[in-house]
Amino acid sequence: MSVISIQRFPEPQYLADNKEQWLAAFLRKRAVGPSVRPNSRQYGHKEIRSVLFSMSHGKCYYCERKLREEDGEVEHFVGVATEPELAFDWPNLYLSCRSCNQAKRRRTYAVNECLDPCNPDVPPEEHLTFDDEYVRPKNNSEAGRKTIQKYRLDRDELDHLRVKQLHRFERFLRMLQEKKRASGNPITKDELAQVARFGRPEHEFSLMFRVYLEALNA
Ligand SMILES: [Zn+2]
Structure with a gap:
């Protein structure tokens, strides 16, 4: 994307080695306090972030701006409030700039209504276009319109x-x-x-x- 097409690299070893233990601990805490969040120092560890960063050539997965590696935020494509089991799931970890991540937290639309930058079957150019620097849904694409709103790509x-x-x-x-x-x-x-x-x-x-x-x- 904005919504670029990103090809996922193999799962980082550090995640593979730790995810089961991290998930079990998170689910135990969540059983007591349903609003508990997974530990971002775990899923956002620099060894994981660095692979996500290389996958997008150092860009935010949503708005396509260039990031400094340390500014990239590892986040969950499908939110952990809906799918806690995916908190440490490699295909669910994405890299975002702070602004896109914050826009997303307002939960305007579910992710399955929007474009997925890691899904090669849905080319973003079929849903988004530009007038000068302004992003627009292409051919009245619903997914394009919702993606622009969800991540505030028109900011x-x-x-x-x-x-x-x-x-x-x-x-x-x-x-x-x-x-x-x-x-x-x-x-x-x-x-x-x-x-x-x-x-x-x-x-x-x-x-x-x-x-x-x-x-x-x-
Ligand atoms: Zn962004």
Whole structure:
């Protein structure tokens, strides 16, 4: 995503070694106090966070902004209030920036109504698009609209970061056009690859750039 398509790496050994014990302790406490949360120092341990961080090329799974590794928050895609058994379940651990994680806590929509960045069967580009830096549901997609609301992907902070990246992109395209005009030579393969780089998975806001690159190619 925003909602990027993320391919999950194998479960970190540290989680595999500890999860049963952690889960048993958490479920015991929860039986007494139903509002007890799992220990974030366990599921959010840096050895687990670091694998989640590599999986997304250092980006928040929801808004696609670049993170510093220590700022990434390990969180549960399906909330532990609904599914306590998934508190230490590897496929349920995601990495988020603080703002997306906070937006999510307002529980506007259940996760199964929204896009899942780790589900390769639901390409985000079929549900989300952009007008300039503003994210929109594509073709009135319900899942797209709910995802934008759930994670507040339309917040000012993101519009501001996206417009800065868009300006970089536009400056780069202008520079190529001017060079082409001045030299009379066509744009080289290498330069085209540099344009395409904006839409690569490791690039910040790659989904937005894919929308623009597609429009350029059309
Ligand atoms: Zn985010």
